[in-house]
Amino acid sequence: MITYALFGNPNTGKTSLFNQLTGSYQTVGNWAGVTVEKKIGKLKGNQGELIDLPGIYTLNPLSEDETVAMNFLLQESFEGAVNIVDASHLEKNLRLTVQLLEFGRPLVIGLNMIDVARRRGIHIDVVKLGKELGAPVIPIIARSGQGLDQLQTSLAQLSDKSNRALKLNYGDAVEQAIENIEANIPDDTHNRRWLALQFLEGNPIVEKYLSEKVSLDDLNSFKQQAEKLLNGRSLYQHIQTVRHQYVQDVIRNTVQQGDTAHKIPLSELLDHVFTHRIFGIPIFLGLMFLIFQFTFDWLGTPLSDALDTFFAGPLTGWLEGLLGAMDTTVFIHRLIIDGIVAGVGGVLVFVPQIFILFFFISMIEDSGYMARVALLMDRMMEKIGLNGKAFIPMIIGFGCNVPAVMATRSIEQPKERLITMLLSPLMSCSARLPVYALFAGAFFAENQGIVVLSLYVLGIVLAFALAKLLSSTILRNEGSFFVVELPPYHAPQVRSLIRSTWEKGKGFIKKAGTIIFAGTVFIWLLSYSGPTGMDVSIDESFLAVAGQWIAPLLAPIGFGTWEAGVALMTGALAKEVIISTMNIIYFVPDVDTLKGVIMASFTSLQAYSFMAFVLLYMPCIATVAVIRKESHSLKWTLFSLVYGLVLAYLVSLVIYQVGQLLGF
Amino acid sequence: MNLFDIKEGEKVTIISMNGLHDSVRRRLQHLGLMEGSEICYQCKVPFGGPCILATENQKIGIRRKDAACIQVRKS
Numbered sequence: 064m065i066t067y068a069l070f071g072n073p074n075t076g077k078t079s080l081f082n083q084l085t086g087s088y089q090t091v092g093n094w095a096g097v098t099v100e101k102k103i104g105k106l107k108g109n110q111g112e113l114i115d116l117p118g119i120y121t122l123n124p125l126s127e128d129e130t131v132a133m134n135f136l137l138q139e140s141f142e143g144a145v146n147i148v149d150a151s152h153l154e155k156n157l158r159l160t161v162q163l164l165e166f167g168r169p170l171v172i173g174l175n176m177i178d179v180a181r182r183r184g185i186h187i188d189v190v191k192l193g194k195e196l197g198a199p200v201i202p203i204i205a206r207s208g209q210g211l212d213q214l215q216t217s218l219a220q221l222s223d224k225s226n227r228a229l230k231l232n233y234g235d236a237v238e239q240a241i242e243n244i245e246a247n248i249p250d251d252t253h254n255r256r257w258l259a260l261q262f263l264e265g266n267p268i269v270e271k272y273l274s275e276k277v278s279l280d281d282l283n284s285f286k287q288q289a290e291k292l293l294n295g296r297s298l299y300q301h302i303q304t305v306r307h308q309y310v311q312d313v314i315r316n317t318v319q320q321g322d323t324a325h326k327i328p329l330s331e332l333l334d335h336v337f338t339h340r341i342f343g344i345p346i347f348l349g350l351m352f353l354i355f356q357f358t359f360d361w362l363g364t365p366l367s368d369a370l371d372t373f374f375a376g377p378l379t380g381w382l383e384g385l386l387g388a389m390d391t392t393v394f395i396h397r398l399i400i401d402g403i404v405a406g407v408g409g410v411l412v413f414v415p416q417i418f419i420l421f422f423f424i425s426m427i428e429d430s431g432y433m434a435r436v437a438l439l440m441d442r443m444m445e446k447i448g449l450n451g452k453a454f455i456p457m458i459i460g461f462g463c464n465v466p467a468v469m470a471t472r473s474i475e476q477p478k479e480r481l482i483t484m485l486l487s488p489l490m491s492c493s494a495r496l497p498v499y500a501l502f503a504g505a506f507f508a509e510n511q512g513i514v515v516l517s518l519y520v521l522g523i524v525l526a527f528a529l530a531k532l533l534s535s536t537i538l539r540n541e542g543s544f545f546v547v548e549l550p551p552y553h554a555p556q557v558r559s560l561i562r563s564t565w566e567k568g569k570g571f572i573k574k575a576g577t578i579i580f581a582g583t584v585f586i587w588l589l590s591y592s593g594p595t596g597m598d599v600s601i602d603e604s605f606l607a608v609a610g611q612w613i614a615p616l617l618a619p620i621g622f623g624t625w626e627a628g629v630a631l632m633t634g635a636l637a638k639e640v641i642i643s644t645m646n647i648i649y650f651v652p653d654v655d656t657l658k659g660v661i662m663a664s665f666t667s668l669q670a671y672s673f674m675a676f677v678l679l680y681m682p683c684i685a686t687v688a689v690i691r692k693e694s695h696s697l698k699w700t701l702f703s704l705v706y707g708l709v710l711a712y713l714v715s716l717v718i719y720q721v722g723q724l725l726g727f
Numbered sequence: 728m729n730l731f732d733i734k735e736g737e738k739v740t741i742i743s744m745n746g747l748h749d750s751v752r753r754r755l756q757h758l759g760l761m762e763g764s765e766i767c768y769q770c771k772v773p774f775g776g777p778c779i780l781a782t783e784n785q786k787i788g789i790r791r792k793d794a795a796c797i798q799v800r801k802s
């Protein structure tokens with residue numbers, strides 16, 4: 064199988080190209096660091112495999128996601144590489160290109176975003192650029208698919224002889240050192256001059272790679288010799304300067320900067336508003352509030368009510384007719400109607416809300432606002448020992464905690480990354496949303512948006528407090544730092560927004576068909592059977608027995624009923640299952656009736672305490688698994704499980720007890 | 728003179744970034760900022776929050792205390 068790999072600076076459109084060429088979907092977003100792991104796709108027309116990688120500025124990585132790309136380059140084999148270059152930032156991008164050309168493997172350069180470059184009056188002589196660099200350069204617009212045919216043709220024509228490794232002259236001292244080091248390295252699959260150069264630059268990954276083959280002592284002495292001859296400049300700086308000069312020469316020969324008057328005035332204007340010195344943060348909070356209003360009040364509730372009516376009416380009627388015609392046993396009939404339709408259907412009615420929320424998250428991701436939020440939040444994040452970029456995983460976490468944990472890879476400081484990872488489960492993900500929609504809809508129908516917003520804020524505030532605690536005790540941090548690129552705003556395209564919403568939301572529907580379905584069947588069986596046999600009354604079922612055992616523990620926090628206890632226990636599987644369980648145990652035909660039933664068994668204060676508990680009490684299984692994988696630590700994984708339970712109990716206790724004192 | 732002494736919106740040239748934390752300097756270099764780069768300094772976020780360095784075609788947010796470590800001259 065022929066394999067091609069995508070390399071390029073962050074936010075240059077690699078994943079957009081990957082999606083176009085493979086027909087699959089990976090997340091695209093307008094900020095640096097969207098892709099954090101290697102993704103493999105099949106090229107259309109069976110032409111081989113394409114590999115999408117995190118963006119890198121140089122081969123010398125600073126963060127975990129950049130390390131992934133560099134490790135791939137060094138450790139895995141591929142037939143050709145595509146270097147995606149942002150035509151509107153040619154100088155910055157070409158510095159990586161130089162290193163890839165020095166690497167010497169067959170390379171095609173995809174000159175992306177030529178639409179943006181054109182708008183800014185940048186004219187690039189593509190043919191000449193290709194000649195100067197010694198590699199084919201294909202102008203493309205990855206977002207719309209323009210130029211991709213030529214790119215694929217050019218890829219198919221690549222062969223081992225396609226391009227010779229680029230050789231810049233680094234001056235006598237360095238050239239001597241390169242020669243000496245090359246002579247010391249045994250034959251290698253990689254270009255030895257490139258290895259030598261990367262070593263001299265101080266690339267830790269290449270250092271490690273070489274240390275497995277030769278003793279570094281000799282190499283280090285060559286390095287010191289060369290450094291001595293540079294009159295106080297570091298080798299690193301020197302090598303950068305030579306490359307910079309080369310890039311500038313190339314640009315002088317191939318690029319014409321036309322009229323610079325078109326200076327993206329709209330983007331500037333938007334920044335005046337969104338990063339306004341006083342209104343920036345209030346605007347952010349206001350936008351979040353609007354999102355919740357749309358999701359819960361204005362748009363979401365009417366839609367899910369309609370769906371509920373459909374499930375409870377026509378769908379159930381139709382199914383009952385079908386089951387009657389098939390003459391099924393009572394057991395099967397009840398399993399399907401009282402179990403599956405009630406349990407799975409009871410969760411599926413919230414699909415509209417979840418999709419609306421995902422739609423807005425996709426919009427934030429693709430517009431360029433994400434980086435601005437990181438900027439706005441940095442001051443606050445600095446105070447708690449993190450940096451503004453840690454807020455990006457938190458926003459992603461509102462959709463789902465699993466990609467949030469992954470997204471922490473772009474945080475450079477390992478300890479900041481760990482803290483952010485551990486706290487991402489406190490971000491209220493879409494799986495908690497059905498619980499809020501049900502309880503807030505029942506108890507706080509007048510101001511659902513604000514009540515739900517308060518829960519999201521509660522999660523954030525607690526995450527901040529814990530971050531402060533961790534960063535000033537066990538995970539004390541040396542020198543946090545913050546540098547963020549603010550890309551120009553993009554008007555999100557309707558097509559890609561719909562695609563992105565669907566790709567996020569389909570996970571929920573899949574979950575309904577798998578884990579929620581299985582959980583529902585299991586729970587229904589436990590509600591149907593009991594210590595005394597089958598078809599028992601619900602109060603004598605196994606469920607009730609299990610719930611009664613846990614109920615006294617929950618009494619101090621406001622919901623000491625066996626029903627609440629059992630719902631929370633099953634919710635450890637996936638938080639949506641809480642709703643399935645309630646539908647089954649309260650034995651109701653639709654969400655409206657369920658709202659009535661829970662209003663009879665909870666007070667508003669108890670309901671709020673319950674929602675807070677659900678928000679905090681533990682990450683779902685998938686999140687625990689990804690924390691385990693990303694933290695490489697059993698200890699921290701257990702921590703993430705335990706602190707949630709403790710925190711949830713304490714917070715609900717305070718809410719309920721203080722609330723009672725205040726007379727709610 | 729460091730970036731701190733500059734009025735907002737003024738165009739300046741970087742003369743030294745040596746005072747910066749190594750990782751910050753490297754990141755800024757990745758983004759194309761180095762000695763000789765021309766930048767425009769915009770302070771944005773209140774309460775001592777970060778500020779924005781704008782070059783010809785891109786914007787970068789950094790902390791104010793780091794901005795104070797960048798030596799510049801008027802251009």
Ligand SMILES: Nc1nc2c(ncn2[C@@H]2O[C@H](COP(=O)(O)OP(=O)(O)OP(=O)(O)O)[C@@H](O)[C@H]2O)c(=O)[nH]1
Nearest residue numbers: 073074075076077078079092096097098118204205
């Ligand atoms: N105008 C324009 N926008 C583009 C083009 N290609 C991609 N984009 C946009 O650029 C942004 C970044 O695209 P991605 O495909 O996520 O970039 P990436 O290189 O994978 O980014 P990382 O994963 O962060 O390294 C998105 O908002 C895209 O919609 C293009 O040719 N023209």
Ligand SMILES: [Mg+2]
Nearest residue numbers: 077078097098
């Ligand atoms: Mg990507």
